[in-house]
Amino acid sequence: MMFLGEYEYRLDQKGRVAIPPKSRGDFQDGIVVTRGYDNCIVAYTAATWDRLAEEYASLPGTDQGARRVNRLVFSSAFRLNLDRLGRVGLPTPLRDYAQIDDEVVVAGVGRHLEIWSKELWVRERELMEDQASEIAQGLTSGTLSR
Amino acid sequence: MMFLGEYEYRLDQKGRVAIPPKSRGDFQDGIVVTRGYDNCIVAYTAATWDRLAEEYASLPGTDQGARRVNRLVFSSAFRLNLDRLGRVGLPTPLRDYAQIDDEVVVAGVGRHLEIWSKELWVRERELMEDQASEIAQGLTSGTLSR
DNA sequence: TAAAATGTGGGGACTAGTGGGGAAAAGTGG
DNA sequence: CCACTTTTCCCCACTAGTCCCCACATTTTA
Numbered sequence: 001m002m003f004l005g006e007y008e009y010r011l012d013q014k015g016r017v018a019i020p021p022k023s024r025g026d027f028q029d030g031i032v033v034t035r036g037y038d039n040c041i042v043a044y045t046a047a048t049w050d051r052l053a054e055e056y057a058s059l060p061g062t063d064q065g066a067r068r069v070n071r072l073v074f075s076s077a078f079r080l081n082l083d084r085l086g087r088v089g090l091p092t093p094l095r096d097y098a099q100i101d102d103e104v105v106v107a108g109v110g111r112h113l114e115i116w117s118k119e120l121w122v123r124e125r126e127l128m129e130d131q132a133s134e135i136a137q138g139l140t141s142g143t144l145s146r
Numbered sequence: 147m148m149f150l151g152e153y154e155y156r157l158d159q160k161g162r163v164a165i166p167p168k169s170r171g172d173f174q175d176g177i178v179v180t181r182g183y184d185n186c187i188v189a190y191t192a193a194t195w196d197r198l199a200e201e202y203a204s205l206p207g208t209d210q211g212a213r214r215v216n217r218l219v220f221s222s223a224f225r226l227n228l229d230r231l232g233r234v235g236l237p238t239p240l241r242d243y244a245q246i247d248d249e250v251v252v253a254g255v256g257r258h259l260e261i262w263s264k265e266l267w268v269r270e271r272e273l274m275e276d277q278a279s280e281i282a283q284g285l286t287s288g289t290l291s292r
Numbered sequence: 293t294a295a296a297a298t299g300t301g302g303g304g305a306c307t308a309g310t311g312g313g314g315a316a317a318a319g320t321g322g
Numbered sequence: 323c324c325a326c327t328t329t330t331c332c333c334c335a336c337t338a339g340t341c342c343c344c345a346c347a348t349t350t351t352a
Contacts, residue, residue: 012300014340021298032150053148057256065277067183071260072274075152075253083342085298093152158310160330167308229332232308298349307340317330322323 001026001045003108008118010103015095016087017104017115019043024086031088033115035076038124041090041098041115048111049077090115147172147191149254154264156249161241162233163250163261165189170232177234179261181222184270187236187244187261194257195223236261 007020019027032049036042044052056073059066078091090100103118116124153166165173178195182188190198202219205212224237236246249264262270 010300013302016300018299053256064183065280068270068274068277071253071255071270072278074148074150074255075260077150077254079148079150085300085343087299089341091151156310159312164309231310231333235330294352296349296351299347301344301346303342303344305340305342307338309336309338311334311336313332313334315330315332317328319328320326322325 002110003113005108007106008103009106011090011095011100012087014089015092016083016089017100017106018085018087019082019113020106020108021086023108023113024082027082030079030081032077032079033088033090033094034078035072035094035097036114039098039120040124041094041100043088043113043115044111046079049079148256149259151254153252154249155252157236157241157246158233160235161238162229162235163246163252164231164233165228165259166252166254167232169254169259170228173228176225176227178223178225179234179236179240180219180224181240181243182260185244185262185266186270187240187246189234189259189261190257192225195225 003023003026005020005022009018011017019031026045027043030046032044032046034042034044053074056070059070061067061070076094078094080088080091082088090098095101098115098117099120100115100117105116105118105121107114107116107121149169149172151166151168155164157163165177172191173189176192178190178192179187180190199220202216205216207213207216222240224240226234228234241247244261244263245266246261246263251262251264251267253260253262253267
């Protein structure tokens, strides 16, 4: 299971967004959407999420920092199911966080999907490209390659 | 049983708050609400509470610190039941402690639920995000990743 | 070119959120 | 100990939001 590609969709009036058809099978057992970095929504398969949750749950509950991380991680996550047509309804807190209202980009990022508002995605891609050329330097000079 | 998500409710005139529908089944045998860290109310399932109570009760009664912990833990806890509509009445001492009067946020935090006044929750979330970006450093350095 | 699949929109049943009434229990004062 | 008052708890009603299902139109594929 390896998510690739970039797909444009439109949020319908009820706040639902389509999942790319090729990926739908991976979410048969459920989809966990949560708050990602940089104002995007991250979608994990049920299995991937279960592994992540294990790690977080093992953090010490006595430390205030760890408590806060747990609060953020778990309270931002919603376990949902795709409907028969391969869509998922985005919970309001996540939609607000990702500033999604109409045009949406769903991107495959290896082990997970990311759901972006198109505006933020376009802006982010410029940053990605800038970053990529820097990394490319590193690649050709051998720092990062292989 | 893994509590997730963030839900907004309103305290009704009788001091009751709704429990998210998906979680109601977990509290069939009772719900234990108690004083949590950071001015929130924590809700455990009966089974989870029983395990915790075992641990606390096994602390040595000769130690003054342990006695104080026991006093706080047990005297702050209330074993209640959801009503037929999935609500629970919050005991006054807890309501005061959590500064809850009208708008309420119920958050899933893995093994338990947390009940917050919305004002405090919003403030806490900012702190959570700060904390998370620190931890993110740790993630990339391999402490938690993979 | 035809057929299958996918994106988008909408309707209707059901569930859930909120408010209120009445009975039982508990607290208080005589 | 009893009577009265207050609170708590359980039940029901109404409204609004959610979810599931289906239909259509456009796109993709064979």
